[in-house]
Amino acid sequence: MDGYVPSAVEQKWQRLWEARGTNTYTREELENAEDPFYNLMMFPYPSAEGLHVGNIYAFTGADVHGRYQRLRGKTVFEPMGFDAFGIHSENFALKIGTHPMDLIPSNVKNFTRQLRRIGGMFDWEHSVDTTDPSYYKWTQWIFLQFFKAGLAERKEAPVNWCPSCMTVLANEQVIGGECERCATPVEQRRIAQWFFRITDYAQRLLDNLDHIDWSDTTLKAQKNWIGRSTGAQLHFPVVNKDGAETGTKIEVYTTRPDTVFGATYVVLSPEHPLVESVTDARRRPPVYAYVDTASKKDLVARQKTDKTKTGVSTGGFCRNPATGELIPIWVADYVLMDYGTGAIMAVPGHDTRDFEFAEQFDLPILRVVAAAGDNADTPLEEAYVGPGRLVNSGDFTGMDVAESVEAVTDWVSGQGWGDGKINFRLHDWCISRQRYWGPPIPIVHCEACGPVAVPEADLPVVLPRVEDFKPDDSGVSPLARAEEWYRTTCPECSAEARRETDVSDTFLDSGWYFIRYPSSDFDDKPFDSAITKNWLPVNTYIGGNEHAVLHLLYSRFITMVLKDLGHIDFEEPYDVFRAHGLIIADGAKMSKSKGNVIVPDPIIEEFGADTFRTYLMFLGPFGEGGDYRPQGIQGPFGFLHRLWDTSVSAGQGEPDPDVERKVHQTIRQVTDQLPALGYNTAIAAMMECLNVIRSGGRSAVRAEIEPLVVMIAPFAPHMAEELWERFGHEGSVFDGANWPEFDASKVVESMAKVAVQVNGKLRATISVPKDALEADVIATARAEDNVARHIEDKDERRVIHVPGRLVNFVVG
RNA sequence: GCCGGGGUGGUGAAAUCGGUAAACACAGGGGACUUAAAAUCCCCCGGGCUUCGGCCCUUGCGGGUUCAAUUCCCGCCCUCGGCACCA
Incomplete structure (x- = not known):
């Protein structure tokens, strides 16, 4: 009897798959595919280190799902690509002194080699690389569709700036107000940037969450991120020294209009346009100084919640429209310009932030809600935000707060000084990056015509190879130094003009890649409508919850817009999304500093890809991740060996009734658990079954062991193919609906x-x-x-x- | 602070429409086979007590509901991930 030699089996079948095109499709096959199943997994960023265990874990889990669907008879399309633009590649390239245009291809090559080795069912004929001009040509095309539809606009926005590195920093690169790399205090700068108007779609992005089949945690994360709140917008009239209204009104947004009787002051954000006009002449120096300081702070420090509150009185007043009383106007940085109207009515009695501020600056605190047992005069030790009845609130005194929001809003809008309003936490999507390594935004700036779209026929706007791509003090992209590149003529009036030198965010690259995959061999269009109709939306998308919010939200948004513009006929890109867990080592996240990084190649070398895949899926529930312990691999390793030995030595004959019952029970359980991604327990069930088959050293008959060989195929595809062939079958086990059926009558115990x-x-x-x-x-x-x-x-x-x-x- | 996971043997974990807690596996111990080793097969493996029949305790902690709670309810503690003054 010949023993199981993983490397020989795996090499043989990887060669055969490639030679036979087992996992690849031609254009005609994609057009005519019956029972198509689009199995998508999040494509990796091809780092110089190569694939890590986390990648392999995620891809294997997704591949198991695809292979299972294929064994059920579906035509499964499982593509793989590379998300290779962005600040990570660029910083790494700068660090090691290699140009990203040289670095990325070699990383991609290495990744591809590793990906082939783990035995994924990838269609390499339909891969994408976001840095390839043939791909980003269409990323730019998408930008243009947004631009033409009025969904892309340029406006000033603050960014983090490190004066030492001379670069724009993302929020996560600012640690405690300092640059993560050089510890220089970070400043705020205002730079004109391109935004996509995702907030126009906020309600739809929220509503659709009710009818897509996604992991619950992911749905909740999206809901929170969109952050819909209902409240009211109220106007507070500004008054002059004599108490007469000036005609100016401060718009505030509040979710508690019912507490308006308790608004004892108003706060403007330092960036608020009315700051100047409401400030009393004598108060100008301190107010301007405060605004100046606030604008210099980096964006992260600006939003820190645990610091003591700061602010300054403007000396100006406005009228509380509910009480008629004059209340002071303050400026404080705890009010954010980006949310609501950039101004608030402060109700210190019933808002913890306002309470804290009022204590700090000795502003009046008035109770307008009384909890059970309290009355209108019960002193407030802290802001009270719970249920109760309104007090000190004019005609509304005595009303339960459960009804008061609606009642007060109605009254206010009847009086004409406000109205109900829905607000979203979601901001517009800033897609500009003042960086080099990304697709140039396809816009030409012309003195006369303003920003003009590059004609679609002129796409792609190729990212030029510039050797000096280091960011500098200008705060604009390194492309702004490539004069021969940016100098051009206006597509509309032919005058001298200048290209946009910002590149776009990587989330734009990854926002539509799943639409490109099946059409990746078309040069003349981003996607073919017949193929797209046949394959999209994606049936199952598997990926990490670290992308629960941004990537998934942006790709939903892009899909919605493409539908509205008539390019596709679906608006949600992924029917099913499942988040996988995180793989950890020694109870901690793998990281170089902890020295607990598991390098996959030597493991595959020693045990084979099939064992590695099976072990990864066995060590914990796929949705939750698990702890990688090197010794644990012995379990699946031994299991696959025993399965092999049992299969190659299986004889002919009738199955033992007790064994047969166990086999059918196992088929039932595995068939139940695999589509639900219950991999660890499915593998345990198969181990248990094999233990019964082999118990007491008995040898199997083929009918007993063959179903197990097919059921292990998603986990150990190479070995399953080999055994399938040895059982005398023609072709691949994955060609045809070979998944075993259980017989209900053979499952029951007596x-x-x-x-x-x-x-x-x-x-x-x-x-x-x-x-x-x-x-x-x-x-x-x-x-x-x-x-x-x-x-x-x-x-x-x-x-x-x-x-x-x-x-x-x-x-x- | 808020949102969302999670806390079960030496270890990874199973079992949550309430119904034998610890399946499967790793590590460990004992045995069979072998000249030997590997492989394979069999047995033990949460803690304590035991007259070897069993008995008591045990799913982060404290209460509760129930004939019965890892599972449901209330109040805590710890831990991981995300968000962070969102008015």
């Missing part, structure tokens, strides 16, 4: 094991016929020595019988 308890404590276990009468089961249970001992001399109060599970005697 005897049931029943637990016998006395007062809930286990006293015996009995075996009774499955269809035994209740009276007989109870009689058998009562007759057990150890049961009889515990119930004699006692009152029997109740007997509980759960058929097939237990009998419980309640005595006392």
Whole structure:
């Protein structure tokens, strides 16, 4: 008998798959595919280190799903590509002094080699590389569709700026107000940037969450991120020194319009346009100084919540429209310009932030909500935000807060100084990056015509190879130094003009790649409509929850817009999304600094890809991740060896009835668990089954072992192919609906094991016929020595019988 | 602070429409086979007590509901991930 040699089997089948085109499709095959199943996984960023275990874990879990669908007879399209633009590649390239245009291709090559080695069912004929001009040509095309539809606009926005690195920093690169690399204090700068108007779609992005089948945690993350809140927008009239209205009104947004009677001051954000006009002449120096300081702070420090509140009085006043009283106007950086109207009515009695601020600056705190047991004069030790009744609130005094929001809003809008309003936390999507390594934004700036779209026929706007791509003090992209590149003529008036020198965000690259995959061989269009119709939306998308918000939200948004513009006929890109867990080592996230990074190549070398895949799927629930322990791989390794030995030595003949029952039970369980991504328990069930088949050293007949070979195929595809061939089948196990069926009549047990308890404590276990009468089961249970001992001399109060599970005697 | 996971043997974990807690596997121990080793097969493996029949305790902690709670309810603690003054 020949033994299992993983490397030989794996090389053989990887060669055969490639030669036969087992996993690749031609254009005609994609057009005509029957029962198509688009199995998508999040494409990787091809780092210089190569694939890490986390990647392999995610891809294997997704590949298992695709292979299972294929064994069920679906035509499964499972593409793989590379998300290779962006700041990570660029910083790494700068660090090692290699140009990203040289670095990325070699990383991609290495990734491809590793990906082939783990035995994924990837269609390499339909790969994408976001840095390839043939791909980003269409990323630019998408930008143009947004631009033409009025969904892309240029406006000033603050960014983090490190004066030492001379670069724009992302929020996560600012640690404690300092640059993560050089510890220089970070400043804020205002730069004109391109935005996509995702907030126009906020409500739809939220509503659709109700009818897509996604992991619950992901849905919740999206919901929170969109952050819909209902409230009201109120106007507070500004008054002059004599108390007369100036005609200017401060718009505030509040979710608690019912507490307006308790608004004892108003706060403007430092960036608010009314700051200047409401400030009293004598208060200008401190107010301007405060605004100046606030604008210099980096964006992260600006939003820190644990610092003590700062602010400055403007000396100006406005009228609380509910009480008619004059209240002061302050400026404070705890009010953010980007949310609501950039101004708030402060209700210190019932908002913790306002309370804190009022204490700090000795502003009046008024109670307008009383909890049960409190009255209008009960002093407030802290802001009260709970339920209760309105007090000190004019005609509304006495009303329950549960109804008061609506009632006050109605009153306010009747009075004409406000209206109900819905707000979203979601901001417009800033897609500009003042960086080099990304697709140039396809816009030409012309003195006369303003920003003009590059004609689609002129795409792609190729990113030029510039050797000096280091960012500098200008705060604009390194492309702004490539004069021969950016100088051009206006597509509309032919005057001298200048190209946009910002590149776009990588989330734009990854926002539509799944649409490109099946059409990746078309040069003349981003996607073919017939193929797109046949394959999209994606059936199952598997990826990490770290992308629960941004990537998934942006790709939903792009899909929605493409639908509205008539390019596609669906608006949600992924029917099913499942988040996988994180793989950790020694109870901690893998990281170089901890020295617990698992390098996959030597493991595959030693045990083979099939064992590695099976182990990764076995070590914990796929949705939750697990702890990688090097020794644990012995389990699946031994299991696959035993499965091999059992298969190659299997004889002909009738299956043993007990073994056959176990096999059918196993088919049922695995068929149940695989589509639900219950991989670890499915593998355990197969191990258990093999243990029964081999128990006492018995050898199997083929009918007993063959279903197991097919069921292990998603996990150990190479080995399954080899054994399938040795069983005498033609071609690949994955060509055809070869998944085994279980026979319900062969699953049932004739005897049931029943637990016998006395007062809930286990006293015996009995075996009774499955269809035994209740009276007989109870009689058998009562007759057990150890049961009889515990119930004699006692009152029997109740007997509980759960058929097939237990009998419980309640005595006392 | 808020949102979302999660806390079960020496270890990774299973079992959550309430019904025998610890399946499967790793590590460990014992045995069979072998000249030997590997492989394979069999047995033990949460803690304590035991007259070897069993008994008691045990799913982060404290309460509760129930004949019965890892599972449901209330109040805590710890931990991981995400968000962070969102008015």
